[in-house]
Amino acid sequence: MAGLERLMPTSELKTNALKAFRPGPYNPLFFKYDPVFDALKIQIVPPETKTIVHYVDDYVGLLYTPDDLEIVGLQVEAFEHGFLPSHDAVRRVWRLSDSCELEDFGDMILAVERAKPEVAREVVKATKDTLDEPISEALEHAYA
Amino acid sequence: MANVFEATDPRGRRVTCTDETWDNHILTGHPIMEGQEGDVQAAIQKPTIGIFRDAHFEDREVYYLLKRRTYVKVVVRFDGDVGTVITAFETDSPKRGERMIWPVSSD
Numbered sequence: 001m002a003g004l005e006r007l008m009p010t011s012e013l014k015t016n017a018l019k020a021f022r023p024g025p026y027n028p029l030f031f032k033y034d035p036v037f038d039a040l041k042i043q044i045v046p047p048e049t050k051t052i053v054h055y056v057d058d059y060v061g062l063l064y065t066p067d068d069l070e071i072v073g074l075q076v077e078a079f080e081h082g083f084l085p086s087h088d089a090v091r092r093v094w095r096l097s098d099s100c101e102l103e104d105f106g107d108m109i110l111a112v113e114r115a116k117p118e119v120a121r122e123v124v125k126a127t128k129d130t131l132d133e134p135i136s137e138a139l140e141h142a143y144a
Numbered sequence: 145m146a147n148v149f150e151a152t153d154p155r156g157r158r159v160t161c162t163d164e165t166w167d168n169h170i171l172t173g174h175p176i177m178e179g180q181e182g183d184v185q186a187a188i189q190k191p192t193i194g195i196f197r198d199a200h201f202e203d204r205e206v207y208y209l210l211k212r213r214t215y216v217k218v219v220v221r222f223d224g225d226v227g228t229v230i231t232a233f234e235t236d237s238p239k240r241g242e243r244m245i246w247p248v249s250s251d
Contacts, residue, residue, distance in 0.1 A: 037169065081200055
């Protein structure tokens with residue numbers, strides 16, 4: 001795209017927060033899917049955290065906090081429209097997490113919660129080629 | 145459903161942003177946008193460089209406004225000449241695959 005400059009080099013972004021993150025019941029990954037914009041956000045900080053998007057390709061942006069430049073998550077755009085159809089493994093776990101076939105609401109919530117880390121892992125695997133290796137490894141660690 | 149603002153882009157197209165979009169999509173998805181209604185409106189009225197077509201959706205157009213260290217990015221869905229803001233957030237970089245549609249080069 002002509003004209004607009006990249007204002008922040010990827011090399012300036014930090015991975016300390018991702019490396020220090022230990023996912024668990026008291027330290028969850030935060031998911032948010034916006035069906036109107038068709039974007040999935042997966043982050044290690046609560047949704048009210050202020051973040052900036054740093055695009056790495058035409059689907060994926062890293063989310064980082066402006067004060068310390070720490071990467072805290074990913075935003076995947078055109079998620080259902082374009083990203084899922086080209087990533088079978090992500091599509092499988094996403095459909096599972098999105099399933100309404102379970103009759104019991106509690107079972108459905110559990111199934112969704114169980115599927116979330118798997119969605120996160122598959123998204124990171126799918127985006128590995130577009131990310132610098134240290135960032136990719138830090139995301140894999142955080143979403144493990 | 146009330147509008148947070150209405151704006152007219154440089155081509156004369158009218159764009160609205162509803163309070164439902166502002167509260168439930170922009171602020172909940174991107175809390176950094178709190179208090180930036182004026183910047184979103186300005187991005188539509190006087191976009192930096194130009195107006196871009198979205199990388200994946202033909203009916204979406206993208207406006208950027210350069211701030212100090214970031215751009216405010218606004219994504220608008222058009223139905224004919226009438227546009228509706230669907231999201232807005234801060235980014236430090238353009239997205240690959242977006243192409244400029246205004247102004248059009250005369251070369």
